[in-house]
Amino acid sequence: MMTKTTRILVVDDAAIERMKVKGYLGKRGYEILEAADGAEGVQQFIRHAPDLVLMDVHMPQLNGYEAIRQIRAHERHMVTPILMLTADDDLESIEQAFDVGANDFFPKPINFPLLHQRIRYALRDASRERDLRRVTGLQETARMLAGLAFWELDLQRQEMHWSEDADELLHWLDELPVTFDTVMQIIHPDDRQRMATVLDDAIKTGLKFDFEVRSPGRRQDYLLKIVGQLMPEQQLLIGAIQDITSQRRLEQQANYLMFHDSVTGLPNRRLFQRDLEECLEAQQQHPARLVVVVLEVLRFQQISETYGIELADQLLGLMANQLRSDLPADAMLARLDGGTFALRLQVELDRCMDSIGIQLHAWLEQLDRPWMLGDRETYLTYTAGTSMAPDNTQDANVLLRMAHRAQRLQKPTANITLGFYSDDLDDGLQSRLKLEAELRTAVEQQQFYLVYQPQIDLSSDRVVGVEALLRWRHPQGESVPPFRFIPILEEMGLISPLGDWILAEACRQQRAWQLQGYTLRMAVNLSPAQFEQLDLPAKIQSIVQAAEVDPGQLELEITESLAMHNPEATIETLHRLRHMGFKIAIDDFGIGFSSLEYLLRFPLDTLKIDRAFVKDITRGRSDRAIVRALTSLCQGLGLTTIAEGVETQRQRDYIDALGATEIQGYLISPPLEPAALIQLIDNYATHAPTLSKACQE
Structure with missing residues (x-):
């Protein structure tokens, strides 16, 4: 049996954008159709019936909004997912996209891995909706073919007569009622008076009737739809009866899926937005402070790509259960998309900000725990942003957007970072967006380069290694x-x-x-995102082998905070790298919270003493005591110690006297480009004292 290839229609007037999308998604097994404007996109949709549409906004002849409107008019049911690609991030553009029938919007420039995940989720949700519609269609067909029974009530004799299939329809009854009084006995007590009133009015007025009542069964109540009319000449009420229990259940399920997330069962963005609007309206009668929190799992996309969607969905379910476990009864927790959740709280209007912050921190801290992904323990990093009404705004859309903005602009300083919205966040938004766009261009055009800061061995007074540092040369010429x-x-x-x-x-x-x-040890810093890659050791080994470099001359640096984020996993990865022959250094040691126990367990070659202990070493006894303790410990363990940030000859003398092995800093040289570094090494070999004095001055 052949598997149908998923067909995606890309509608964009920019040929280069269509080419990028086709190249990326085509490699992942999708069949790509292209259209250069909205009108052609509508024609392609009608002709080929794609599984999903990626629609640009601004196009000649027919823009994206009108094209979506025409596509939705063509569809009998709105089932084909349409993702709108746009560089517009204003609220009006987003609302217009949803109003015309878009399922989601995605920002330009395109983050292709994230787009791929959005496409997979959209296709999965569309498949579920089609399955639900298919089941509903079968139910409708069954109702039309065999779901009706007919009845007749003789008003003079009060006798009931039924069609032959009525006993099958009313299968929970031991026998069919034969009088109007016995009919009332099969109806739920709470519905009997309403039914009697409707039938009495129909007898008096001759109007048709259509109502629903419940009929108690042994395990559940059944919902019956009763329609009919009076036949005055025969003094008969005639009509049909239908069991609509399953139909209503399916309608409730469809309504549930429309307003709830299929992975976690939490309310979705649509229901959360509606709840905010209702709460803000209620504030007019009952004043209170509305607190909105947007919480995001950082690098959730990488987690999904590394572990797979199924394990990522399991993680979301575990997080949802954890977050729900300690909330007030009137709070609402929702999943917005990806690894992003939202919380709505109502607190007293006069409650102080510090008290609210303490409550939110306590709620968030329950996430600071290991999570099982398959058979591997993983620690996560989160950022959260908070907005409040009436403090910030009284508009539900703006309130949620403010919380989003506060979250996105948080710079992670711990495993969980929480920030509050303020007006000055808006002031820096445009410059932030501009910088992000410039950085994407910088990556594409390779505007980055490396500089190298020399490291001096104190015993031989010669350059033995360098640290590679990243720099960005902006197109305007500034660094x-x-x-x-x-x-x-x-x-x-x-x-x-x-x-x-x-x-x-x-x-x-x-x-x-x-x-x-020139044989120099090369120190390279590893970022937290790199260190989370499961294939990191193999990737590093491949790069080093391709460059024909001795692994023993490459020193991989990690920070103390990175090492302690998940120490057991860190130890495992470091042992793999050490086994491959690489040297391991830990940076910024002493400014975090790690214990000496982990220093003993980590497979290290080098410990770097942070500049925080070096800058005041000539004046502060405590700094000298710390450096002396670290160097003594490293000497006993056979580790190299490198003091960073050495800027004066006196600092160098103290560091040397306290037993450090090497130094780096502006006393020797700032970071240099390759040619300048070689010139410094040549000069330093013969004029080290003179250079040291010159640097000091």
Whole structure:
């Protein structure tokens, strides 16, 4: 039996955009149809009946909104998922997209892995809706063919007469009622008076009647639809009766699916939005403060790609259960999309912000626990944003959007980071969006480059290694500081592929120096996103082998906070890398919360002393005590110690006296490009004291 290929129609007037989508999705087994404008898109839809449509907004002849409207007019039922691709992020554009019949919208420039997941979810939901419609259709057909029984009531004799199939329809009854009084006995007590009133009115007026009543069975109540009219000359009431119990159940199921998430069973965005509107209306009669929280699991897309959709769905279900476990009865928890949840709370109007923040932190902290994905324990990172009414706005759409914005602009500082919306977030939004667009271009056009900061061995006073550091040369000529763009790259999901490039470029440069006669240890930082990749050791090994670099000359650096995020998994990965021959260094040690127990368990070669302990080492006894303790411990363990941020000769002297092995910092040199670094090494070999003095001055 052949499997039908999923067909996707891409409607976009930009040929390059269609080519990108076709190239990415085509490689993943989809059949791609193309249309260069809205009118052609409608024709292609009618001709080929695709399984899903990706629709651009701004196009000649017929824009995306009108094209969707015509497609929906052609469909008998709105079942084909349509995702609108747009660079517009204003509320009016989003609302217009949903009003004309779009199922979802997706921002440009396109994040293709995320788009792929949206497509898979949309196709899955469409399949479920088609199955539900098919079942409903079968129910309707059964009702038309055999779901009706006919009855007749003689008003003078009060006798009931039934069609032959009535006993099958009313199967829960031991016998069919033969009088009007016995008919009333099979009706639910709460519905009898209403039924009697309707029939009495029909006898007096001659009007047709149509009503629903319940009939108690042994295990459940059955819902009966009764229609009929008076035959005045014969003094008869005649009509039909139908068991609509299953039909109503299906309608309730369809209504449930429309307003609930199929994975977690939580309310979806549509129901959450409606709830916000109702709560805001109720505030006019009963003043209260409405608190909205948007919570996102960072890198959920990578989790889904790594572990698969089924395990990712299981994780969402576990999280939903955890989040529901400690909420007030009147709160609402919803899943918006992907790894994003929303919470609505109502609190007293005079309650202070600190008290609200404490309550929300307590609620969020229950997520700071290991989660099982298959047979692997995983720790997650979250950001959350909060908005409030009437403090920020009284509009439900704007209130949710503000919470979204507060969440998206949070820079993770811990496993769970919570922020509150304020007006100044809007001020920086445009510059943030502009920077994100420039970074996407920078990745595509390879505007990044590496610089190298030398590391000096204190015993021989020569350069023995370098640390590779990322830099971005903006097209306008300025060099953007790393602290401005690296966190944003991490949030955009671009740091992992860029990290692979950094490693490959550092190895290429190391090999080039080796061919020139310079053997230098190369230190490369690994990001948290890279470290979560299951195939990281194999990937690093492949890159190093391709560059023909000795693994023993490559030092992989991780920060203390990264190591302690999931220490057991960290130890496992580090052992695999160490077994392959790579050196391991831990950076920023001493400023986090790790214990010496883990320092002993981690397979390390190098410990880097953070600049926080170096900058005041000439004045602070406590800093000197910490450095002395670390260097003594490392000497006993056979580890190299590198002090970072050494800027003066006095700092160097103290570090040397306290037993550190190596130093790096501006006393030696700032990070340099390759040619300048080689020149420094050549000069340093013969003029080290002079250079040190010059750097000090």
